[in-house]
Amino acid sequence: MLHYHEPDRDYGTPAPAATANTVSLVVDAVAVSVPEGTSVLRAAALAGINIPKLCASDNLEAFGSCRLCAVQIEGKRGYPASCTTPVEDGMQVSTQTEPVARLRRNIMELYISDHPLDCLTCPANGDCELQDMAGVVGLREVRYGFEGANHLQAEKDESNPYFTFDSSKCIVCSRCVRACEEVQGTFALTIDGRGFDSKVAAGDNESFMDSECVSCGACVQTCPTATLMEKSVIDAGQPEHSVVTTCAYCGVGCSFEAQMQGDQVVRMVPYKGGAANHGHSCVKGRFAFGYATHRDRLRTPMIREAIDQPWQAVSWEEAIAFAADRLRAIQQRHGRESIGGITSSRCTNEETYLVQKLVRAAFGNNNTDTCARVCHSPTGYGLKATLGESAGTQTFDSVMQADVIVVIGANPTDAHPVFASQLRRRLRQGAELIVIDPRRIDLLHTPHRHKALHLPLRPGTNVAMINALAHVVVNEGLEDSAFIASRCETEAYQRWRAFISEPCHSPEALESATGVAADAVREAARAYGRARNGAIYYGLGVTEHSQGSTMVMGIANLALATGNIGREGVGVNPLRGQNNVQGSCDMGSFPHELPGYQHVSDATARGRFEADWGVKIDDEPGLRIPNMFDAAISGSFKGLYVQGEDIAQSDPNTSHVEAALGALECLIVQDIFLNETAKYAHVLLPGSTFLEKNGTFTNAERRINRVRKVMAPLAGKEDWEVTVDLANALGYPMDYSHPAEIMDEIARLTPSFAGVSYAKLDNLGSIQWPCNDAYPEGMPIMHEREFPIGLGKFAITEYVATSERTNRKYPLLLTTGRILSQYNVGAQTRRTANQTWHDEDVIELHPHDAETRGVKDGDWLGISSRAGHTVLRARVNDRMLPGVVYTTFHHPGSGANVITTDSSDWATNCPEYKVTAVQVEKVSQPSSWQQKFKAFDRQQTTLLQKGRRPAPEVSEG
Amino acid sequence: MNGELQHLIAMANQIAANLRPAAADDAAAAELVAKHIRLFWARSMKAQIIDYVQTDGTELNQVVKLAVVRVGIGSLTDLTNLEATCQK
Numbered sequence A: 001m002l003h004y005h006e007p008d009r010d011y012g013t014p015a016p017a018a019t020a021n022t023v024s025l026v027v028d029a030v031a032v033s034v035p036e037g038t039s040v041l042r043a044a045a046l047a048g049i050n051i052p053k054l055c056a057s058d059n060l061e062a063f064g065s066c067r068l069c070a071v072q073i074e075g076k077r078g079y080p081a082s083c084t085t086p087v088e089d090g091m092q093v094s095t096q097t098e099p100v101a102r103l104r105r106n107i108m109e110l111y112i113s114d115h116p117l118d119c120l121t122c123p124a125n126g127d128c129e130l131q132d133m134a135g136v137v138g139l140r141e142v143r144y145g146f147e148g149a150n151h152l153q154a155e156k157d158e159s160n161p162y163f164t165f166d167s168s169k170c171i172v173c174s175r176c177v178r179a180c181e182e183v184q185g186t187f188a189l190t191i192d193g194r195g196f197d198s199k200v201a202a203g204d205n206e207s208f209m210d211s212e213c214v215s216c217g218a219c220v221q222t223c224p225t226a227t228l229m230e231k232s233v234i235d236a237g238q239p240e241h242s243v244v245t246t247c248a249y250c251g252v253g254c255s256f257e258a259q260m261q262g263d264q265v266v267r268m269v270p271y272k273g274g275a276a277n278h279g280h281s282c283v284k285g286r287f288a289f290g291y292a293t294h295r296d297r298l299r300t301p302m303i304r305e306a307i308d309q310p311w312q313a314v315s316w317e318e319a320i321a322f323a324a325d326r327l328r329a330i331q332q333r334h335g336r337e338s339i340g341g342i343t344s345s346r347c348t349n350e351e352t353y354l355v356q357k358l359v360r361a362a363f364g365n366n367n368t369d370t371c372a373r374v375c376h377s378p379t380g381y382g383l384k385a386t387l388g389e390s391a392g393t394q395t396f397d398s399v400m401q402a403d404v405i406v407v408i409g410a411n412p413t414d415a416h417p418v419f420a421s422q423l424r425r426r427l428r429q430g431a432e433l434i435v436i437d438p439r440r441i442d443l444l445h446t447p448h449r450h451k452a453l454h455l456p457l458r459p460g461t462n463v464a465m466i467n468a469l470a471h472v473v474v475n476e477g478l479e480d481s482a483f484i485a486s487r488c489e490t491e492a493y494q495r496w497r498a499f500i501s502e503p504c505h506s507p508e509a510l511e512s513a514t515g516v517a518a519d520a521v522r523e524a525a526r527a528y529g530r531a532r533n534g535a536i537y538y539g540l541g542v543t544e545h546s547q548g549s550t551m552v553m554g555i556a557n558l559a560l561a562t563g564n565i566g567r568e569g570v571g572v573n574p575l576r577g578q579n580n581v582q583g584s585c586d587m588g589s590f591p592h593e594l595p596g597y598q599h600v601s602d603a604t605a606r607g608r609f610e611a612d613w614g615v616k617i618d619d620e621p622g623l624r625i626p627n628m629f630d631a632a633i634s635g636s637f638k639g640l641y642v643q644g645e646d647i648a649q650s651d652p653n654t655s656h657v658e659a660a661l662g663a664l665e666c667l668i669v670q671d672i673f674l675n676e677t678a679k680y681a682h683v684l685l686p687g688s689t690f691l692e693k694n695g696t697f698t699n700a701e702r703r704i705n706r707v708r709k710v711m712a713p714l715a716g717k718e719d720w721e722v723t724v725d726l727a728n729a730l731g732y733p734m735d736y737s738h739p740a741e742i743m744d745e746i747a748r749l750t751p752s753f754a755g756v757s758y759a760k761l762d763n764l765g766s767i768q769w770p771c772n773d774a775y776p777e778g779m780p781i782m783h784e785r786e787f788p789i790g791l792g793k794f795a796i797t798e799y800v801a802t803s804e805r806t807n808r809k810y811p812l813l814l815t816t817g818r819i820l821s822q823y824n825v826g827a828q829t830r831r832t833a834n835q836t837w838h839d840e841d842v843i844e845l846h847p848h849d850a851e852t853r854g855v856k857d858g859d860w861l862g863i864s865s866r867a868g869h870t871v872l873r874a875r876v877n878d879r880m881l882p883g884v885v886y887t888t889f890h891h892p893g894s895g896a897n898v899i900t901t902d903s904s905d906w907a908t909n910c911p912e913y914k915v916t917a918v919q920v921e922k923v924s925q926p927s928s929w930q931q932k933f934k935a936f937d938r939q940q941t942t943l944l945q946k947g948r949r950p951a952p953e954v955s956e957g
Numbered sequence B: 001m002n003g004e005l006q007h008l009i010a011m012a013n014q015i016a017a018n019l020r021p022a023a024a025d026d027a028a029a030a031e032l033v034a035k036h037i038r039l040f041w042a043r044s045m046k047a048q049i050i051d052y053v054q055t056d057g058t059e060l061n062q063v064v065k066l067a068v069v070r071v072g073i074g075s076l077t078d079l080t081n082l083e084a085t086c087q088k
């Protein structure tokens, strides 16, 4: 096995809460000192002594049901369970006495007498704690036969696509139940019945699929037997080696062990040493990796002259030369600025860095942008303007110190599931929750949570809401004056204070705009303002608005005013959507910024890059994605290189995007599948998945995690190698033999990455930037002593209503979002069994709106906006506000973005996905766009089939 | 008027609407708007809006009109490197 730091080890029970007191004891003649509250089992493990155990695991509270961990303690009667016995000073513990050994053998004998003895053919063979324990306790005979009552005939539940539940093998240790409650926070499992009849039940004695289960796999991972087992392991057998890497789905950035047989992934197991996830994961990261070997993967480069022609499979050299010739020819004819590139928030930092370098150095312009344009560009703008750095301020773990948690425009249980589990743990411990969102998100349904407040505001009124909250803080004396005086710029603060104190910003004055009762707003402001630690988490419901940037500044104002910045438990935390959105922004993907957010007009920064790269860099910003589209349609922009993004599906106003892509003379798409954008391409360069390359991703807490290659790239090249080839073909030399060298260059040129290297990453596991001489191991909590701009800067945040308004023709507001099982445009997750949960996008509407239109659940609904028209199936759902409808965009044929408009954030052009005025009505057939889409899709798939070479023979030896 | 210019006009007006409240008067607001455009707009976008102000400008609000005249366009004078690679 390849281990990069301390191997996973199970210490039996969790570490106790931090305390100053240590307790000293002796275990089997070994003296050991541990923090007060440690269990005897854990103390022994820390001393290197492994007491047998079955029901205990160090990610679960001890339960004491199996008794296998019995020990003898001097001066105590009987054989206490070491997992539930806390250490005491001077304790003398014996873990291996004869009576204890006998007791353990008896216990194991009872377990085994009701357990199938098919070890050799059992899928857990080689990875079964029951088997291990039988070995450890020296079980040699089982006196009770299988004649008596037993559970051997119990039925299997195979409803979940990824794991089975074979209850004949269950020892009722309840680890799964506790994992579901404590680790995941879902409470889907219970132990049903008592004594001999007790068994594990999902939901109300339902199948796993019909229960509340969200398929996170925590129960599967903790099950000591083969009862809960990954189907992939049942099929393939036990893995023989493993490599630690990082999930390529969401911005949580979970660490995983890719457990392998040769170059086949057998299973993904969340890595306990992962600082973002501590051994937990969600259904996407753990189970949905099958897309990597899906038959739809592009395996050969392809080219064509025009998009109505069949693809022609060619060699890498031919494809790269074809692309380079086209791009240069376009520049000759239409000028240097007529081409550009789009970097990917799903690719690695190194790959993203190279694409923007290609654009700036080889294309000779700054026409580079990334899909963060359409999600978190306002975060960059807003946080830089107020706090001085375009990134979240905390670690995920910081939430465990928060007392009041404000969640704005985010749905963590679906979009950031592992962080949501941690957040729920904190809510169960007693933290107060405030949700500002038009929808009643699932977080509000957290079992055993304490107080929660929901402010269901009208879409598009975020800034009015944040101003009202700040108004209350200022007018009710809830400001942290000491913090403001020492940490914030006085003049800006005074201007802001005068502005926000005006009566027009009071909750009462803004009630008619937000639709939220003033009392509730005041209550929320008081809770946050008075909290010892108040933390704000926000998502795309904040950024994807015409005032996205203003709202981000409003959030920063509120945190500054209450002193909730610069320590554990507080902060301003953007929840980033895709795995490497943070990284793609850090790496200089935006047209106005070089890596590390250094403006292109900054001569000193630019000079450093020019010296290193050996070229002149344009000192004017380049085009953003929407401007590229406009310029393509008006004819001045002709060539585009897109790496790992699907702008045709993810960007708003699809018809406009399609017109732009159709107008390009050369579109080069590098992707793992024929995505929607690729259907308009002239050059197709097969991409590689995260399993096929080396690199790094940066998660939402600025944590740089390593991505490690576990299999060869299907088409022969890692994505960065393709960019290198293209640069060389364009006459700009790039020469790297490993992404580590690219990281060294990044470190050389980017002050916030100065101290980052692969060696250090391997050593530390991960690093939160900034990492430099002052902070050689990175900076978990930002702004502790000062801001990068010195003092924090309050910003004026006037509420300007969006021009996207309802009227008689479009009386409803459409807002869009995501669901747990699917990821972004769905290109990956749609090619896995995650389809089982969400095989189509639906339109959710409130029962009241449904009734007035005569709509029933499951009806086809036509949805029209100023931009377009599409048809989706209706789901009537009272978690919506009346007047607001909701959909997702995981399936291209849904055309969710056919209806979203050009309206965008004033500062960054981040599209206003969250507000579109629409009308809905019952219809009987797909929209004309959908019909056209279908025909086009069919045509392009056929053109691809024609070009596909038969898969190359795999040669032996 | 083409769609591109239409968008630029809408963008400029929107920037002004959001920045005006942060400034004491139109002139100060114009400075903020000009700075924003200078920092975030591409050369071709600047050129189009400048041209529009000079030829028509009717759809722009007052602050934008004041701002646009202050927007200078930076220059990439030394194109030798690119020209060299283009020759290849």
Ligand code: SF4
Pocket (backbone or CB within 6 Å): A176, A179, A180, A184, A186, A187, A188, A189, A212, A213, A214, A215, A216, A217, A218, A219, A220
């Ligand atoms: S998979 Fe996760 S949610 Fe489902 S039962 Fe297991 S622990 Fe609970």
Ligand code: SF4
Pocket (backbone or CB within 6 Å): A169, A170, A171, A172, A173, A174, A175, A176, A177, A200, A219, A222, A223, A224, A225, A227, A228
């Ligand atoms: S399913 Fe596994 S974890 Fe759950 S009670 Fe049975 S043996 Fe224990």
Ligand code: SF4
Pocket (backbone or CB within 6 Å): A247, A248, A249, A250, A251, A252, A253, A254, A277, A280, A281, A282, A283, A284, A285, A286, A416, A417, A418, A419
């Ligand atoms: S999708 Fe996100 S939460 Fe789920 S495993 Fe991957 S990184 Fe973790």
Ligand code: FES
Pocket (backbone or CB within 6 Å): A052, A053, A054, A055, A056, A063, A064, A065, A066, A067, A068, A069, A070, A081, A082, A083, A084
């Ligand atoms: S491990 Fe202690 S009782 Fe089961």
